[in-house]
Amino acid sequence: MSDVAMDQPRTNGQLAIPGAPEAAPQEGSSFDIVQILWRWKWLPILGSIVGACLGFLYFSRQPATYEAAALVQVVSSTPTQTRMDFYDPRGSAITRVDESMVIRSQTVLRRAVQLGRLTEQSEFLGMQTDEVVATLMDEESPLIIEPADKDDSTTLIEISYISQDAEVAAKVVSAIVDGYEGYLAEEYKTVGIEIEQLISGARDQLSNRLKQLTQQTHDFMLRAPEVIWTGDEATDPYSVNFLKLNSKITELRVERGRLESVYSQALKAIESGRSPETIMMLLTQLNNASLTALDSTYSQLLQIDDNDLKNRLNSKSAQIEQQILFPLQVEERVLLDSVGAGHPSVGIVQKKVESVKRQIAELRESEQQVDSEMDRMKLEMQTRTGARIRSMEERLTAGTDMLAEQIAALQLEEEHLQRDAAEEKKKSRELQIMLGEDRVIKAELEAVNTLLAGYTEKLQEISLMPKVGQRTLKRLNMPSIGWFYGPTLPKYLLGGAAVGFVLLSGLAVLMDLADRSYRNPSEIATDLGVTVLGHIPVMNISKVKKSVEAVDPSICAIHHSKGRVAEAYRSVRTGLFFSNNGKALKVLQVTSPVPGDGKSTLACNIAVTMAQSGRRVLLIDADLRRPRVAKIFGIDSDVGVAAVVGGKCEIEDGIHVGPVANLSIMPGGKRPANPAEILSSQRFKNMVDVLRDKFDMIVIDTPPLLAVSDPGAVAGIVDGVLMTMRLRRNVKPLAVRAKSILESVGANLLGVVINGVSSEAGYGYNYDYNDYRYAYKYGSNYRSGYGYRYGYGNYRYGYTEDADTNDLSTADKEG
Numbered sequence: 001m002s003d004v005a006m007d008q009p010r011t012n013g014q015l016a017i018p019g020a021p022e023a024a025p026q027e028g029s030s031f032d033i034v035q036i037l038w039r040w041k042w043l044p045i046l047g048s049i050v051g052a053c054l055g056f057l058y059f060s061r062q063p064a065t066y067e068a069a070a071l072v073q074v075v076s077s078t079p080t081q082t083r084m085d086f087y088d089p090r091g092s093a094i095t096r097v098d099e100s101m102v103i104r105s106q107t108v109l110r111r112a113v114q115l116g117r118l119t120e121q122s123e124f125l126g127m128q129t130d131e132v133v134a135t136l137m138d139e140e141s142p143l144i145i146e147p148a149d150k151d152d153s154t155t156l157i158e159i160s161y162i163s164q165d166a167e168v169a170a171k172v173v174s175a176i177v178d179g180y181e182g183y184l185a186e187e188y189k190t191v192g193i194e195i196e197q198l199i200s201g202a203r204d205q206l207s208n209r210l211k212q213l214t215q216q217t218h219d220f221m222l223r224a225p226e227v228i229w230t231g232d233e234a235t236d237p238y239s240v241n242f243l244k245l246n247s248k249i250t251e252l253r254v255e256r257g258r259l260e261s262v263y264s265q266a267l268k269a270i271e272s273g274r275s276p277e278t279i280m281m282l283l284t285q286l287n288n289a290s291l292t293a294l295d296s297t298y299s300q301l302l303q304i305d306d307n308d309l310k311n312r313l314n315s316k317s318a319q320i321e322q323q324i325l326f327p328l329q330v331e332e333r334v335l336l337d338s339v340g341a342g343h344p345s346v347g348i349v350q351k352k353v354e355s356v357k358r359q360i361a362e363l364r365e366s367e368q369q370v371d372s373e374m375d376r377m378k379l380e381m382q383t384r385t386g387a388r389i390r391s392m393e394e395r396l397t398a399g400t401d402m403l404a405e406q407i408a409a410l411q412l413e414e415e416h417l418q419r420d421a422a423e424e425k426k427k428s429r430e431l432q433i434m435l436g437e438d439r440v441i442k443a444e445l446e447a448v449n450t451l452l453a454g455y456t457e458k459l460q461e462i463s464l465m466p467k468v469g470q471r472t473l474k475r476l477n478m479p480s481i482g483w484f485y486g487p488t489l490p491k492y493l494l495g496g497a498a499v500g501f502v503l504l505s506g507l508a509v510l511m512d513l514a515d516r517s518y519r520n521p522s523e524i525a526t527d528l529g530v531t532v533l534g535h536i537p538v539m540n541i542s543k544v545k546k547s548v549e550a551v552d553p554s555i556c557a558i559h560h561s562k563g564r565v566a567e568a569y570r571s572v573r574t575g576l577f578f579s580n581n582g583k584a585l586k587v588l589q590v591t592s593p594v595p596g597d598g599k600s601t602l603a604c605n606i607a608v609t610m611a612q613s614g615r616r617v618l619l620i621d622a623d624l625r626r627p628r629v630a631k632i633f634g635i636d637s638d639v640g641v642a643a644v645v646g647g648k649c650e651i652e653d654g655i656h657v658g659p660v661a662n663l664s665i666m667p668g669g670k671r672p673a674n675p676a677e678i679l680s681s682q683r684f685k686n687m688v689d690v691l692r693d694k695f696d697m698i699v700i701d702t703p704p705l706l707a708v709s710d711p712g713a714v715a716g717i718v719d720g721v722l723m724t725m726r727l728r729r730n731v732k733p734l735a736v737r738a739k740s741i742l743e744s745v746g747a748n749l750l751g752v753v754i755n756g757v758s759s760e761a762g763y764g765y766n767y768d769y770n771d772y773r774y775a776y777k778y779g780s781n782y783r784s785g786y787g788y789r790y791g792y793g794n795y796r797y798g799y800t801e802d803a804d805t806n807d808l809s810t811a812d813k814e815g
Contacts, residue, residue, distance in 0.1 A: 033509070040508035044501050051500020052493045059492035066482030068169035069160035070177050071148060073474040074099055074184075099157055100145040108179045109133045115182070116175020123168045136172075143172070156476070162485055169482035181473040206452045213445040236435070238428035245421040249414055256410040263403040266396075276396045320363065325356045362423075366416050373412060516732040524752055527732065528739045533575035533722070533751035536568050536602065548659045550634030554601045557608040558660060569605040572722075572753055573613070576606075579750040580720055587688060587698045587718040588750075591711045593738035594704050597726045598755040600628040603701040606722075611663035615696040618655070620666045622702045622714055624675035627668030629701055633659060640669025645683045651690060664695070680713035688717055705738040715747035724753040 037044055102108060113132050118124050124132050136143050142163065148156035159176055163169040269279045332353060335346045518524050524532050544553035544560060551558055556565045576585065590603035600623065607619040621629035622641060630637030635656045644654040644666070656665045672678060679702075691698055700718060702711040715721050721742055725735055735752075742749050 036509055036512045037505060040512060043504040043508040043511075047500035047502075047504025047507075048497040049500070051496035051498065051503075053496070054500070055492040055494075055496020056489070058496070059487050059489055062487040062492075063164050065162050065164055065485045065487070066166035066169050067160055067162045067485040068166070068173045068479035068482035069158060069477075070173045070475070070479060071477040072157050072159065072177060072180075073155050073476055074157065074471055075155060075474060076471050100147070102183075103145050103157070103159065103176065103180050104137060104143070106133055106137065108183050109136050109176070110179075111182055112175040112179030115178045116171055118172060118175055121168045121171060122165055123163055143176075145176075161482075163482065166482035170479040173479055177473070177475065177478070184471050184473055187471075206448050210445065210448050210452065213441055213448065236428055236431055238424045238431055242421055242424040242428055245417050245424060249417045249421065252410050252414045252417065256407055256414065259403055259407050259410070263400065263407060266400050266403070270396075270400075276393050279396055280399065320356065321360055325353065325360065328353045328356060363420070366420075370412065370416065516730045518727055518732060518735075523732075524735070524754075527736055528749070528752060530739075530749050531575075531579065531751045533579065533753055534568055534572035535754045535757040536572075536598070536724075537565050538756050539565050551659050552632040552634075555604055555608060555632060557605045557612065561612070566605075566609075569602075570609050572602075573606055573609045576720075576722065576750060580748070583719070585719050585750075586692055586696070587700065587720075589700045589702055589711070589714055589718040589721045589747075590724065591702045591715075591721065591738075592704050592724050593706050593731070593734040594725075595707060597704070597724050599704070599724050600632065600701050602722075602724045602753060602755065603699050604629060604632050607663060607697075607699040608658075608660050610697050610699070611658070611660050614662065616662050616664070616694075617697045617699065618664045618666060618691055618695040619658070620691075620698060620700045621668040622679055622700045622710070624668045624671060624678060624710070625703055625708065627671065629665060630667035633665055635665060635667060637667045638670055640667035641684075641687075642669040642672045642675075642678060644669075644687060645678050645681060646672070647683070651687060676708065676710050676713065679710050684714075685717050705741050706734060712741055712745045712747075715742055716745050718747075720748045720750040722750055722753065724755050726755045727757070 110129060110133050113119065113129050113136075118132055119127060119129060124135075127135070135141055142161055144158075144160045144162075146158055147154050148158045159173055161169045161172040161176075163172065266279060328349060332346065332349045335343065335349055339345065518527075539554070539556060541553050544556065546553055547559045553559060556563055557569055560566055576588065579585075588606075590599050590606065592599040600621075604619065607617050611617040619629060620641060621627045623629075624642055627637060627640070630640070639649055640654050643649045644651055654666050654669065656667065657663075658665045678684060688698065688700075700714060702714050705711050705723075723735075723738060723742075725731060725738075739749065
């Protein structure tokens with residue numbers, strides 16, 4: 001049969017091998033609960049069966065129970081159209097959940113126990129009333145109170161009780177319905193009266209507040225008589241006066257600014273030395289008057305009429321007296337004649353008169369100061385200028401002096417007006433604060449009037465319904481006797497099976513997590529860092545027909561070369577040719593972690609398949625403690641590796657012709673007393689180096705890595721190591737330990753071969769090392785050659801019969 005193609009694909013960290021079972025797709029060692037339960041399926045099945053049995057036993061011991069249930073409706077007598085948004089007799093809307101809690105309350109249950117005489121029932125015999133109430137209030141009690149449907153606005157409530165006595169269950173439910181009905185009748189019979197009392201009290205409080213607010217409004221009118229009222233709108237006289245004064249001040253500033261500009265231009269012209277005629281012409285143009293007019297103005301200045309100036313300055317106080325004071329005095333006399341001196345309106349007008357008189361007195365005091373200042377200015381002017389002015393220079397001087405005096409007079413008048421405006425502004429601010437307080441009082445007064453009207457209207461409605469808010473209970477369904485409730489067999493069977501399934505499924509998961517075996521090639525590739533080169537299926541040795549009688553039936557590459565197992569060995573051979581990263585592979589070591597993994601069988605079959613491909617192959621049995629190669633091929637084992645390395649014979653004498661063309665075999669020979677020293681000697685290395693030139697491929701079978709130290713000595717001189725193992729429980733730490741041993745000696749591990757794989761498909765690997773029988777039959781088939789036992793852990797690899805105790809010295813010799 002031809003070799004497998006070079007471009008053979010790899011799957012799951014291994015080469016695709018004809019004849020090998022297909023592994024289910026896996027992701028390394030990912031946690032798959034379905035896969036775990038499938039591997040340990042007998043545990044969940046057993047748990048379900050045992051749980052169902054226990055459920056049946058528990059069911060058979062349960063007493064029969066009976067349930068009684070009542071359906072009631074809670075109805076409120078409050079009409080829907082009478083909505084009192086300002087008052088809720090229960091604080092908030094009552095839900096069915098609230099009703100359930102009220103029914104389960106101590107007050108209702110105590111009434112129910114007393115009305116139904118429950119202490120005399122068989123279930124509560126010997127218990128006091130409070131003890132029965134406490135039992136029914138317990139959340140674990142068989143009393144169930146809940147809305148009849150999921151809608152929280154429903155008025156239907158279901159009350160049920162479970163008991164071992166059907167009559168007791170019905171009596172408990174009836175007693176609770178009676179107790180709640182009595183509670184409602186007592187609780188809500190006077191709700192309408194209570195509402196009326198509350199609303200009446202609120203109305204009285206509003207009435208008192210209304211009186212207080214009315215008195216505050218009247219007091220404000222007395223404190224602010226100067227306010228002018230137009231209906232409910234108030235006018236601030238101080239604010240009006242302030243605006244008028246501010247306007248007058250602005251006019252004075254404009255006039256003073258114009259005169260100051262003219263005066264400034266005249267002084268600059270005088271300083272520059274211009275002629276008086278030119279300056280007078282300039283003054284005339286700037287002041288919008290002719291020279292003649294200026295002379296006339298100057299002449300009038302000397303003869304100014306004092307009464308004209310006084311009349312101009314005194315006009316303000318006179319205007320206030322005529323326009324405001326006199327009308328108020330007339331209004332005061334009219335009110336005194338009509339309503340009398342004690343009326344509040346008379347007092348308000350009198351306060352206004354006093355306020356205006358104070359303002360007039362302040363203005364007249366300011367005017368007197370102005371008169372005095374004007375007299376002083378006139379006297380100074382007359383003294384300085386004389387009675388007549390004849391020259392142009394005198395006229396110019398008089399004109400500039402007149403401008404200066406006008407500017408000073410305007411400045412003085414502006415200062416007086418500013419003081420008056422500041423006083424008016426201050427009074428206006430105080431009055432605005434008082435007006436703001438009055439507006440707040442009036443707003444509250446309006447709100448109180450509205451609420452008072454609403455309360456009065458509700459009182460009229462309630463007076464027609466004295467029992468508003470009363471709630472009554474309607475009995476829709478009442479039990480006469482309880483009906484069968486349980487137990488039911490399916491419920492206990494399913495429950496027990498479910499519990500058993502969950503418990504033993506958990507046990508399966510724990511056992512799977514504790515299992516240290518490999519389940520798929522990806523796990524092996526991850527732990528060992530190498531590729532799985534192939535899977536060797538399980539063989540039924542008893543059914544193999546030998547084609548060469550002397551050869552053991554396990555060498556299927558000879559006896560059944562076209563079979564599935566032989567094809568698996570050829571796949572491993574093909575993987576080896578391409579596993580050394582392009583380097584030449586001439587010396588191959590075959591080993592395993594522990595005994596019983598089938599390493600010798602693998603080495604023999606690999607050597608045969610390589611020889612069948614046309615290569616000259618030498619198979620060396622380096623397992624000097626338990627040499628099997630000679631037994632497998634049925635050749636003489638007296639002369640072999642031990643004799644050649646010990647120098648007792650030549651290399652050619654230790655090589656035997658194999659049963660297949662191109663195959664040569666060097667058996668282990670007679671078992672020496674120092675196998676480890678022989679394999680680690682320079683002579684053994686020299687022998688391998690000599691054989692490299694004579695053969696295309698050398699396959700060396702060595703003992704298990706964890707049993708003895710012999711394989712480590714050989715691993716350092718070969719081109720590559722092929723490790724085989726059988727998937728058994730707890731094989732993972734063994735394989736990792738074997739890999740670490742090879743790494744410690746610098747060996748080149750080419751890959752791993754899995755031995756004894758079942759052909760059944762399923763989740764992950766299906767292995768059955770118990771069916772891999774040929775690996776355990778050598779002791780019986782070859783009784784004459786096994787005197788060794790492995791000695792690593794549970795595996796012993798020592799001598800069991802006489803060995804060649806001659807000291808086969810391995811002292812290094814040339815050649």
